[in-house]
Amino acid sequence: MKTLVCLKQILDPEIPPRDFTINRDSRQAVQGSANLVTNIFCENALESALQLRERSEGEIAALAFGPASAEDSLRKALALKADEACLVEDDSTAYRNSATTALVLAAAIKKLGEFDIIMVGREAGDWGAGQTGGLLAERLGLPCVTFVDHIEASGDGVTLRRQTELGWEKVEVKLPLVVTISNHEENVPRIPKTRDIMMSARKPVTNWKLSDIDLTDEDLKTTGDALDVIDLFIPEKKTDCEFIEGDSLDDKIDEFAKRLAGIVQSA
Amino acid sequence: MKNIVVCLMPGAQFDKSTAGLLASARGLKGQLTVIVTGTAEDDTTASLANQADAVIVAEAVGLNEYQPELVLGVLQTVCSDLNPDIVLMAGDTYSQELTPRLAGRLGGVSAGDAQSLTLENDNLRITRSVYGGKAMAVVELRSTPAVVWVRARSFAPAAPRDSSGSIEKRTVELSGDAAKHVDATKIVERHEESSGTVRLEDAMVIVAGGRGLGGSEPFEELKSLAETMNAQQAASRAACDAGWVPPHWQVGQTGKKVAPELYVAIAISGASQHLMGIADAKVVTAINTDSDAPIFKHCQFGLVEDYKAVVGPLTERLKALLS
Numbered sequence: 242m243k244t245l246v247c248l249k250q251i252l253d254p255e256i257p258p259r260d261f262t263i264n265r266d267s268r269q270a271v272q273g274s275a276n277l278v279t280n281i282f283c284e285n286a287l288e289s290a291l292q293l294r295e296r297s298e299g300e301i302a303a304l305a306f307g308p309a310s311a312e313d314s315l316r317k318a319l320a321l322k323a324d325e326a327c328l329v330e331d332d333s334t335a336y337r338n339s340a341t342t343a344l345v346l347a348a349a350i351k352k353l354g355e356f357d358i359i360m361v362g363r364e365a366g367d368w369g370a371g372q373t374g375g376l377l378a379e380r381l382g383l384p385c386v387t388f389v390d391h392i393e394a395s396g397d398g399v400t401l402r403r404q405t406e407l408g409w410e411k412v413e414v415k416l417p418l419v420v421t422i423s424n425h426e427e428n429v430p431r432i433p434k435t436r437d438i439m440m441s442a443r444k445p446v447t448n449w450k451l452s453d454i455d456l457t458d459e460d461l462k463t464t465g466d467a468l469d470v471i472d473l474f475i476p477e478k479k480t481d482c483e484f485i486e487g488d489s490l491d492d493k494i495d496e497f498a499k500r501l502a503g504i505v506q507s508a
Numbered sequence: 509m510k511n512i513v514v515c516l517m518p519g520a521q522f523d524k525s526t527a528g529l530l531a532s533a534r535g536l537k538g539q540l541t542v543i544v545t546g547t548a549e550d551d552t553t554a555s556l557a558n559q560a561d562a563v564i565v566a567e568a569v570g571l572n573e574y575q576p577e578l579v580l581g582v583l584q585t586v587c588s589d590l591n592p593d594i595v596l597m598a599g600d601t602y603s604q605e606l607t608p609r610l611a612g613r614l615g616g617v618s619a620g621d622a623q624s625l626t627l628e629n630d631n632l633r634i635t636r637s638v639y640g641g642k643a644m645a646v647v648e649l650r651s652t653p654a655v656v657w658v659r660a661r662s663f664a665p666a667a668p669r670d671s672s673g674s675i676e677k678r679t680v681e682l683s684g685d686a687a688k689h690v691d692a693t694k695i696v697e698r699h700e701e702s703s704g705t706v707r708l709e710d711a712m713v714i715v716a717g718g719r720g721l722g723g724s725e726p727f728e729e730l731k732s733l734a735e736t737m738n739a740q741q742a743a744s745r746a747a748c749d750a751g752w753v754p755p756h757w758q759v760g761q762t763g764k765k766v767a768p769e770l771y772v773a774i775a776i777s778g779a780s781q782h783l784m785g786i787a788d789a790k791v792v793t794a795i796n797t798d799s800d801a802p803i804f805k806h807c808q809f810g811l812v813e814d815y816k817a818v819v820g821p822l823t824e825r826l827k828a829l830l831s
């Protein structure tokens with residue numbers, strides 16, 4: 242089974258709000274003291290791919306579209322024993338919407354070869370668009386299943402488990418297809434060994450410019466114009482919390498219980 | 509403008525989500541058509557027609573069950589005929605799955621989690637939370653159709669219109685592109701948590717637990733507390749990822765967006781991604797050992813204590829108060 246995992250490098254989404262700032266003019270977040278990390282759902286996807294390979298063999302390729310720094314996400318994938326890695330380097334700092342990303346990823350995938358399963362995260366932790374998987378499937382002319390959290394080879398296809406509103410579903414699929422991966426206790430990303438991290442520094446990462454995949458800035462402008470960010474701002478919201486006081490724990494619990502009961506009764 | 513609202517059957521009724529979805533569309537000018545995929549009850553169709561210019565009930569073999577490629581093909585076929593400017597869907601799993609794919613099929617553009625919709629020179633503008641709830645963005649969609657899923661339950665329902673729209677049943681035959689992957693994926697098993705309980709999204713009271721609980725057993729203790737208050741149980745992502753509770757209990761950016769009268773967060777720190785799920789809660793309160801936990805910045809009142817010392821006696825007190 243040949244799997245391709247798409248990795249997006251983003252600003253660490255778990256930095257506290259007080260450390261998060263934006264540039265309203267460029268409508269982008271400011272990096273400040275935040276680290277660049279691989280989007281968590283991409284890591285869940287890579288973990289799913291690694292587990293699938295352990296169960297039914299095959300190869301894993303990792304693909305990223307982004308600035309030169311995105312190579313770090315690919316190196317980490319190599320440290321976790323991905324077989325090959327490719328960066329489509331973006332030398333612009335412009336906001337890239339999902340339509341543009343899907344265009345670029347699809348062109349790169351066509352050049353990389355044939356894959357049985359193409360995995361993306363359910364959404365990226367920065368813009369939270371959640372559109373790339375579906376758009377990529379349409380660009381590649383493939384079927385797609387979203388919110389997948391388990392993949393099992395079966396016959397000439399695979400069986401997927403995917404999350405739903407009230408539980409889960411089992412989906413039998415033919416290959417090839419695109420899946421978007423969601424988090425689950427089973428695909429919590431493993432940590433690479435120090436030794437493997439050091440080894441990965443020497444492994445090759447294919448570096449392509451847009452021209453290498455036959456795309457022009459004009460192509461990216463067309464998809465870019467279709468959806469653009471007009472404004473970005475930090476909403477103000479603060480509630481003054483009243484901490485429940487009391488002479489003893491019992492008193493506090495008593496007071497807390499009364500408040501809860503009051504709301505429950507009028508709800 | 510020609511706008512479409514998509515209602516997926518079965519399961520969809522004229523519930524809070526559908527009502528909010530229609531209200532979001534009615535805030536826009538233009539002709540509104542509702543597409544229902546699969547067989548709908550007559551009173552559901554009638555309620556839909558009260559809110560739109562036209563209702564098209566699309567029927568096809570196998571459509572009374574959600575199969576992604578089939579529903580997509582049917583929507584593609586019906587939408588192509590109507591040549592819409594905007595297509596709106598609700599925020600359920602299936603609608604989220606279909607949104608970008610339908611946009612791809614129709615040559616349009618897609619986005620998700622719209623919290624408000626406006627028109628600017630006939631282009632759709634949406635506001636949505638980004639950066640895990642730390643910022644808001646206004647996004648403009650300039651290609652047609654704009655296919656968008658909206659945070660449907662956050663829109664207040666609109667009153668019925670003066671006259672009701674037309675209702676048409678249409679049998680759809682898939683051909684060409686629309687038929688291409690119909691057999692490629694098949695949902696063969698569905699598992700849903702026992703019925704009879706209220707959906708988390710519609711719950712009036714929610715008791716949620718986080719990583720600070722340290723395991724699955726404390727969720728049992730919270731169950732008694734929840735039962736006492738007639739509440740639903742929920743969790744942070746950390747608790748779900750640990751496997752203490754199932755994934756569909758998760759509240760937040762990538763979990764449920766809830767709107768209860770009361771949300772009790774126990775041993776949850778209040779990361780922005782979690783808070784994104786409770787923006788519509790009326791009263792938020794928390795039990796946490798750390799008075800600096802960000803959750804308290806969103807609480808009307810809170811209790812700085814170890815949950816272990818609180819939950820048992822609190823449940824007893826509430827039993828007495830609420831009996």
Ligand SMILES: Cc1cc2nc3c(=O)[nH]c(=O)nc-3n(C[C@H](O)[C@H](O)[C@H](O)COP(=O)(O)OP(=O)(O)OC[C@H]3O[C@@H](n4cnc5c(N)ncnc54)[C@H](O)[C@@H]3O)c2cc1C
Nearest residue numbers: 366718719720744745746760761762763775777782797815
């Ligand atoms: C892209 C993305 C999407 C995400 N989506 C979601 C989402 O949908 N939902 C979500 O919840 N998270 C989401 N997260 C994760 C989020 O950033 C946080 O990591 C997560 O919410 C933390 O969960 P927690 O509050 O349970 O754990 P922690 O942050 O570890 O907090 C535990 C809390 O328990 C308290 N505590 C410890 N012991 C006790 C005790 N004995 N009594 C009382 N209090 C105690 C501690 O003081 C602490 O405040 C997402 C993250 C990313 C990057």
Ligand SMILES: Nc1ncnc2c1ncn2[C@@H]1O[C@H](COP(=O)(O)O)[C@@H](O)[C@H]1O
Nearest residue numbers: 247248306361362364365370371372373
């Ligand atoms: N620049 C990128 N490079 C590689 N993969 C990406 C990129 N942007 C998005 N993706 C993939 O698409 C998923 C969803 O992203 P989005 O649709 O932007 O929320 C991510 O988890 C990635 O797997």
